[in-house]
Amino acid sequence: MIPAPFDYYRPTDIAGVIALLEEHGDDARVMAGGHSLIPMMKLRMAEVPHLIDLQDVAGLDGISIEGGTIRIGAMATQADLIDHAGLAEAAPILREAALQIADPQVRYMGTLGGNVANGDPGNDMPGLMQCLDAQFTLVGPDGERSVAARDFYEAAYMTERADEEVLTSVSFAAPAGGYAYEKQKRKIGDYATAAAAVQLGKEGAQCTAASIAMTNLSDVPVWSQAAGAALQGTSVDETAIKAAVEAALADIDPTEDNRGPVAFKRHVAGVILTRAIQSAWARA
Amino acid sequence: MKDEVDNREERVANLKGMGCARKRVEDVRFTQGKGNYVDDIKLPGMLHGDFVRSPYAHARVKSINIDAAMALDGVVAVLTAKDLEPLSLHWMPTLAGDKQMVLADGKVLFQGQEVAFVVARDRYVAADAVELVEVDYEELPVLIDPFEAIKSDTVLREDLEDGADGAHGPRRHHNHIFLWEEGDKAATEEVIDSAEVVAEEMVYYHRTHPCPLETCGAVASMDKVNGKLTLYGTFQAPHVVRTVASLLSGIEEHNIRVVSPDIGGGFGNKVGVYPGYVCSIVASIVTGQPVKWVEDRMENLMATAFARDYWMKGKISATKGGKITGLHCHVTADHGAFDACADPTKYPAGFFHICTGSYDIPVAYVGVDGVYTNKAPGGVAYRCSFRVTEAAYFIERMIEVLAMELNMDAAELRRINFIRKDQFPYQSALGWEYDSGDYHTAWDKALSSVGYDDLRREQAERVEAFKRGETRKLMGVGLSFFTEIVGAGPVKNCDILGMGMFDSCEIRIHPTGSAIARLGTISQGQGHATTFAQILATETGIPADSITIEEGDTDTAPYGLGTYGSRSTPVAGAATALAGRKIRAKAQMIAAYLLEVHDDDVEFDVDRFVLKGAPERFKTMKEIAYAAYNQAIPGIEPGLEAVSYYDPPNMTYPFGAYVCVMDVDVDTGTTDIRQFYALDDCGTRINPMVIEGQVHGGLTEALAIAMGQEIAYDDLGNCKTGTLMDFFIPTAWETPNYVTDHTETPSPHHPIGAKGVGESPNVGGVPAFSNAVHDAFRAFGLRQAHMPHDHWRIWKIANDLGLHD
Numbered sequence A: 001m002i003p004a005p006f007d008y009y010r011p012t013d014i015a016g017v018i019a020l021l022e023e024h025g026d027d028a029r030v031m032a033g034g035h036s037l038i039p040m041m042k043l044r045m046a047e048v049p050h051l052i053d054l055q056d057v058a059g060l061d062g063i064s065i066e067g068g069t070i071r072i073g074a075m076a077t078q079a080d081l082i083d084h085a086g087l088a089e090a091a092p093i094l095r096e097a098a099l100q101i102a103d104p105q106v107r108y109m110g111t112l113g114g115n116v117a118n119g120d121p122g123n124d125m126p127g128l129m130q131c132l133d134a135q136f137t138l139v140g141p142d143g144e145r146s147v148a149a150r151d152f153y154e155a156a157y158m159t160e161r162a163d164e165e166v167l168t169s170v171s172f173a174a175p176a177g178g179y180a181y182e183k184q185k186r187k188i189g190d191y192a193t194a195a196a197a198v199q200l201g202k203e204g205a206q207c208t209a210a211s212i213a214m215t216n217l218s219d220v221p222v223w224s225q226a227a228g229a230a231l232q233g234t235s236v237d238e239t240a241i242k243a244a245v246e247a248a249l250a251d252i253d254p255t256e257d258n259r260g261p262v263a264f265k266r267h268v269a270g271v272i273l274t275r276a277i278q279s280a281w282a283r284a
Numbered sequence B: 001m002k003d004e005v006d007n008r009e010e011r012v013a014n015l016k017g018m019g020c021a022r023k024r025v026e027d028v029r030f031t032q033g034k035g036n037y038v039d040d041i042k043l044p045g046m047l048h049g050d051f052v053r054s055p056y057a058h059a060r061v062k063s064i065n066i067d068a069a070m071a072l073d074g075v076v077a078v079l080t081a082k083d084l085e086p087l088s089l090h091w092m093p094t095l096a097g098d099k100q101m102v103l104a105d106g107k108v109l110f111q112g113q114e115v116a117f118v119v120a121r122d123r124y125v126a127a128d129a130v131e132l133v134e135v136d137y138e139e140l141p142v143l144i145d146p147f148e149a150i151k152s153d154t155v156l157r158e159d160l161e162d163g164a165d166g167a168h169g170p171r172r173h174h175n176h177i178f179l180w181e182e183g184d185k186a187a188t189e190e191v192i193d194s195a196e197v198v199a200e201e202m203v204y205y206h207r208t209h210p211c212p213l214e215t216c217g218a219v220a221s222m223d224k225v226n227g228k229l230t231l232y233g234t235f236q237a238p239h240v241v242r243t244v245a246s247l248l249s250g251i252e253e254h255n256i257r258v259v260s261p262d263i264g265g266g267f268g269n270k271v272g273v274y275p276g277y278v279c280s281i282v283a284s285i286v287t288g289q290p291v292k293w294v295e296d297r298m299e300n301l302m303a304t305a306f307a308r309d310y311w312m313k314g315k316i317s318a319t320k321g322g323k324i325t326g327l328h329c330h331v332t333a334d335h336g337a338f339d340a341c342a343d344p345t346k347y348p349a350g351f352f353h354i355c356t357g358s359y360d361i362p363v364a365y366v367g368v369d370g371v372y373t374n375k376a377p378g379g380v381a382y383r384c385s386f387r388v389t390e391a392a393y394f395i396e397r398m399i400e401v402l403a404m405e406l407n408m409d410a411a412e413l414r415r416i417n418f419i420r421k422d423q424f425p426y427q428s429a430l431g432w433e434y435d436s437g438d439y440h441t442a443w444d445k446a447l448s449s450v451g452y453d454d455l456r457r458e459q460a461e462r463v464e465a466f467k468r469g470e471t472r473k474l475m476g477v478g479l480s481f482f483t484e485i486v487g488a489g490p491v492k493n494c495d496i497l498g499m500g501m502f503d504s505c506e507i508r509i510h511p512t513g514s515a516i517a518r519l520g521t522i523s524q525g526q527g528h529a530t531t532f533a534q535i536l537a538t539e540t541g542i543p544a545d546s547i548t549i550e551e552g553d554t555d556t557a558p559y560g561l562g563t564y565g566s567r568s569t570p571v572a573g574a575a576t577a578l579a580g581r582k583i584r585a586k587a588q589m590i591a592a593y594l595l596e597v598h599d600d601d602v603e604f605d606v607d608r609f610v611l612k613g614a615p616e617r618f619k620t621m622k623e624i625a626y627a628a629y630n631q632a633i634p635g636i637e638p639g640l641e642a643v644s645y646y647d648p649p650n651m652t653y654p655f656g657a658y659v660c661v662m663d664v665d666v667d668t669g670t671t672d673i674r675q676f677y678a679l680d681d682c683g684t685r686i687n688p689m690v691i692e693g694q695v696h697g698g699l700t701e702a703l704a705i706a707m708g709q710e711i712a713y714d715d716l717g718n719c720k721t722g723t724l725m726d727f728f729i730p731t732a733w734e735t736p737n738y739v740t741d742h743t744e745t746p747s748p749h750h751p752i753g754a755k756g757v758g759e760s761p762n763v764g765g766v767p768a769f770s771n772a773v774h775d776a777f778r779a780f781g782l783r784q785a786h787m788p789h790d791h792w793r794i795w796k797i798a799n800d801l802g803l804h805d
């Protein structure tokens, strides 16, 4: 549990970070909270000869809610998300999800940017960001660009982000309607056996909008367009929920691990999603 | 000297003797981060060791190239089996009469096995050098399943002579270790064959690991000038380590000092001798500098001693009315690559033959086949006396299965089969003499405390509601009544590597009336410094707060066999009481002399000797201690010291009644423990608060084992549970609320009647949790589902029973 030797950098601005990334290419990595990266370095699964700490880089923190748009700096921690009163009101699903990540100690260090940039299918925020249709802002040598969360994930630990780019912030429209983040895990501090993020819009007795994403049930987060479509225009009754779950199950591709075999995961995914839809609908 | 309190109650309170909930004196330093653990030891010029370990479960080691590692700046040495061979230290004896490779000698037999030992200037360089050692392996077929291993053509242990006997008799196959039997096989089979009712079941107690918070480690320091070796380490039995180190190294025993400093939990994991200890000693001898080796969490889980892994095939017979008539058990015991079980020499399956449990079973038989596989060695008693938790789990499952067979309430079945109070001392069919017990009283108290009948009513209603589709949650009532066998043990039949399992205490009373006592045991969190001082306070009249308890330094402590198997209180606790009584006997003579009366005219009273019939005339222990050092008393040597070595006449048999009430979600496999009631009878209670703490801790480990904790391997022998992400350690969040209770049935043969308690909650807790899961599905016909009961396995129970259709 001792990492290979590395050089440590602590730049104070984005330009400094990008210069280092350009200089060392593949051999450099940025570190946010370090709670995914450091364990991998200690296990020597990740070798990072040049480690660039983002803690002192200006302009990466903060949470703003303006004109219906929420913008969260990459270095905002999961604890920040939990503690921010405005955010809890504007997008309560974030708080609900963040409270189910790891344990309080990890949440004080782990950042939103690290969680979405990491590319680990076990991370909870990527699925949630797909559910919210968030945009990730990336800054690189060629300037700034924006990538939709729904287009960001390619495979486990493989994302749209180029090696020399830094994810600086995440933004999305404040969600309306009912929400739920349901997660089954083996214990505190565990990644999901299955988790589901659901946002539902409601007018009268009708579901007007539905967005559904799932975590740790494929090598990437799964936003299931078909599952959402199955709920839209319905009264979210038993039949509609069944159809949505069936659609979602067609989009996931879980693998066996210590949490259990595939059949179990598929079953639990269905149960968790059902509960998330019911809970979101009850809150809508 | 006249500040003594005269009020007797106040004097008793001031003593903080037995029965008082004295706060743990250890916690002052532990809660402030001021403990002193092996990894805190830093000696001048100390080097650091780290292991190259095998990535394969079974492979030939074709070559090892250390050149690149040696070339790294800061690397001092890289040891391989070749370097240890001239010292005959490339293999070492195990506690079970087998031998074990210290470093890979031609092949590796489990993933994580030690292949080479790198010694470097610091811990970081050592880790880097490990990566640079090039080992060429040729993979061999892997045997993970003991039932397959015992038939396979693949020879695991090529070092063992084919057909030759092992340490425990004939080996019938090259992967067979021993067959150990107890009881009357023919008579048992006859009873079972002709019985009215027979229940038969395979009960698996899965492989798990003690996983103490602090991993194993050592610092060896060979002083070449004076020829003395000092070895600091996480040893549960420091004196035995000294003897073994002397026998292995040829260094005379007086030139070896072994020190166990503070230990962050042991649970059996720190009883055995590990390659890391041997390699640090050799490395210190070779380099002339102190060498530290401390394993990391993954190494601890993958390579140091596991626990359990018993496949127990049982048959239990009874009359139609439910009176048990016989018990038959055959165990296939997976011992891994080397037989390194920590058991008394004569008992290769430990005290597994306590498996008739708390029941009056007239005839029984046990046979245990030990088998080699490509898994890590070990087989230690994880918070239990030797294989006692396996035995308790086995019988408590068999009782439940029999209750189903009889269509009877499992609480009632237990009640009609309990050994009765008037049957003690009770001779069990498998050869034990149970010292004392009152099972019916404990059981009735437990059942009425939890409202047993109401629970059963609620459960029946829940099943009906489930069948009507109104709920997806079932309710289980997990019962467990256990009898432990602890306090090993009588020297006539208990030894470890030839050393009889007595224990010891040496006391010195200082002139001003305070004291130091040293014991042959070593606390790893049990609170010895607190509780042994209480025993002495009651026995000698010196307040517990004025008594220092010291353990773990072989240069100063009397010889003892260490702490495991709940033996400290039954054995060293007895030695402590008896040493205290020697002090008191001498104090009586001094008091009589000072009061100018005959010895028989004074009697002990809390903290003093008083003149019989005239209690206003007395000498306090403080005064007596002072006199012992300052007055010439005719016929009495100066000083006030005593030593006692205690060879127990019998084991002690703590028991208890546990009930666990659990809700089970059949769709997700998640569980919710609504209620847990634990009644423990550990004989005389020395400190109720320490007992409660031990029970809480033991129950939480039982929860872990029953509900998720395991060491699992894939088909290639890769350990799948090498980190705490996958190896379940409950946090406060997963831990339910426990209600503790007790009855008190003293041991008749122990000087203070104490029986030991540290392991009871693990022994009794595992069946309680597991039975609750089983019981939830009893209405749907579930007979046996193997632990651990994690989410997917519970889900699978429901799925197999068709509850998801």
Ligand SMILES: Cc1cc2nc3c(=O)[nH]c(=O)nc-3n(C[C@H](O)[C@H](O)[C@H](O)COP(=O)(O)OP(=O)(O)OC[C@H]3O[C@@H](n4cnc5c(N)ncnc54)[C@H](O)[C@@H]3O)c2cc1C
Pocket (backbone or CB within 6 Å): A029, A030, A031, A032, A033, A034, A035, A036, A037, A038, A039, A054, A074, A100, A101, A102, A103, A106, A109, A110, A111, A112, A113, A114, A115, A116, A117, A118, A122, A123, A124, A125, A165, A166, A167, A168, A189, A190, A191, A192
């Ligand atoms: C015990 C434990 C349990 C956990 N349980 C959960 C859980 O249940 N759910 C969950 O979602 N997470 C869990 N985590 C992960 C935790 O939330 C991490 O902190 C988080 O995933 C990563 O955030 P970080 O700030 O620590 O990132 P780091 O570890 O610093 O970085 C992770 C990766 O992202 C890259 N990166 C970080 N920031 C940026 C950036 N701004 N731009 C570009 N790349 C960047 C890094 O280079 C690295 O590759 C757990 C962690 C631990 C230790």
